[in-house]
Amino acid sequence: MKAKKYGLALLLALPLAAMAETPEYTIAIKEHRFNPAEIAVPAGKRIKLVIDNQDATPEEFESKTLRVEKIVPGNSKGTVTVGPLKPGSYSFFGEFHEATAQGKLHAE
Amino acid sequence: MLGSAVIVFRETLEAALIVAIVMGATRGVALRGRWIAGGVALGIVGALVVAMFAGVISEAVQGRGQELFNAGVLLVAVAMLAWHNVWMSSHARKHVEEMRHLGHDVQVGAKPLSAMLAVTAVAVLREGAETVLFLYGLMATGGTAGLALGGALGLVGGAAVGVLLYFGLLRIPLRHFFTVTGVIVLLLAAGLAASAAGFLVQAGLLPTLIEQVWDTSGILSMDGLAGRMLHVLVGYNDRPTGIELLFYVVTLVTILALMRLFGARSTRAARAAAAKEGAPA
Numbered sequence: 001m002k003a004k005k006y007g008l009a010l011l012l013a014l015p016l017a018a019m020a021e022t023p024e025y026t027i028a029i030k031e032h033r034f035n036p037a038e039i040a041v042p043a044g045k046r047i048k049l050v051i052d053n054q055d056a057t058p059e060e061f062e063s064k065t066l067r068v069e070k071i072v073p074g075n076s077k078g079t080v081t082v083g084p085l086k087p088g089s090y091s092f093f094g095e096f097h098e099a100t101a102q103g104k105l106h107a108e
Numbered sequence: 109m110l111g112s113a114v115i116v117f118r119e120t121l122e123a124a125l126i127v128a129i130v131m132g133a134t135r136g137v138a139l140r141g142r143w144i145a146g147g148v149a150l151g152i153v154g155a156l157v158v159a160m161f162a163g164v165i166s167e168a169v170q171g172r173g174q175e176l177f178n179a180g181v182l183l184v185a186v187a188m189l190a191w192h193n194v195w196m197s198s199h200a201r202k203h204v205e206e207m208r209h210l211g212h213d214v215q216v217g218a219k220p221l222s223a224m225l226a227v228t229a230v231a232v233l234r235e236g237a238e239t240v241l242f243l244y245g246l247m248a249t250g251g252t253a254g255l256a257l258g259g260a261l262g263l264v265g266g267a268a269v270g271v272l273l274y275f276g277l278l279r280i281p282l283r284h285f286f287t288v289t290g291v292i293v294l295l296l297a298a299g300l301a302a303s304a305a306g307f308l309v310q311a312g313l314l315p316t317l318i319e320q321v322w323d324t325s326g327i328l329s330m331d332g333l334a335g336r337m338l339h340v341l342v343g344y345n346d347r348p349t350g351i352e353l354l355f356y357v358v359t360l361v362t363i364l365a366l367m368r369l370f371g372a373r374s375t376r377a378a379r380a381a382a383a384k385e386g387a388p389a
Contacts, residue, residue: 022312046312046315048312050171056248057244057245057248057249058162058241058242058244058245059245060238060242064325064330064331064347065347067306067309067310067347067349068310069310070174070175070310071162071166071174071238071241072166073162073163073166073241074163074245074248075163076163076166076167077166077167077171078166078167078171078174079170079171079172079312080175080310080311081309081310081311081312082310083316083319084316084319085319086319095115096115096242096245098111099111
């Protein structure tokens with residue numbers, strides 16, 4: 001019972017720990033392409049990616065390796081939190097326009 | 109055309125699999141068809157509403173609205189599935205006996221059915237909203253008839269897999285049937301809880317604990333049909349984070365413990381009732 005209580009307290013404390021300041025990077029979408037298509041971010045810490053969809057159509061920002069999946073409606077922005085990442089390259093894409101919407105994130 | 113078929117198929121598949129499981133788990137319950145159809149209808153209406161307000165939802169709560177919404181909806185489904193399983197753990201035996209005895213569907217009351225209606229509605233709503241947004245995007249950019257046809261094909265394909273799963277389930281002998289569906293519902297609930305954790309991480313509200321516990325994408329990728337189906341059915345994840353694994357295990361253990369608790373209580377009550385009847389007046 002006691003262990004359960006501590007577990008609960010820990011779970012409640014987790015969001016606070018996760019909210020510690022996180023740097024932001026913006027990736028725009030225009031004509032179903034990412035701008036920039038390649039972006040460098042620091043490894044080893046949580047970062048925020050702001051997806052700024054400047055097209056009129058919705059896009060699903062997705063990455064298997066970054067573990068994100070987010071629909072960003074036309075002419076609006078969405079934020080996802082990723083990491084802390086190991087150094088390396090992570091590809092992302094727009095699921096609704098996979099042919100053109102391709103990008104890479106470099107954690108260094 | 110193929111592109112739109114594939115995307116609509118992916119979205120439909122997840123909802124169709126969940127509906128198939130719900131249909132299986134409520135086998136033999138009178139009026140369940142009506143309740144589940146109601147859930148699908150509610151889900152479709154909800155999907156349209158969510159798609160319409162996607163911009164508002166997405167930008168709500170500092171751009172975290174969509175994740176919070178998804179996590180919330182998933183956790184509601186987890187609670188409803190848990191409730192169903194706990195209820196079944198104390199009623200399943202009687203349910204099967206009555207089904208055998210009467211040879212037709214059994215009245216069980218509206219409570220467990222309303223839980224399954226909610227699960228169905230939530231599954232259709234979540235996947236449906238994505239499909240609606242995608243198709244809207246296609247139409248906005250001057251979608252061709254081919255794209256529409258692709259979408260329709262994807263929808264039919266996804267639904268067909270659900271139907272196959274349902275009829276596959278029906279082949280299980282009645283004696284073991286609810287044990288099997290109970291296990292599937294349990295794993296489904298655990299998997300959905302893990303997905304909810306994933307959304308909360310994406311929203312920046314939970315840490316990953318471990319960024320990647322394992323990577324089995326080389327063996328069984330979640331991009332493939334088998335991986336995707338296993339992801340829905342048992343919560344398979346080719347690259348899980350620590351927190352997703354934690355949510356999975358905690359949900360599994362909690363529901364199992366509740367099932368044991370209520371199952372044992374009903375067995376004791378049944379025994380006590382039998383003893384009373386057997387005793388001389």
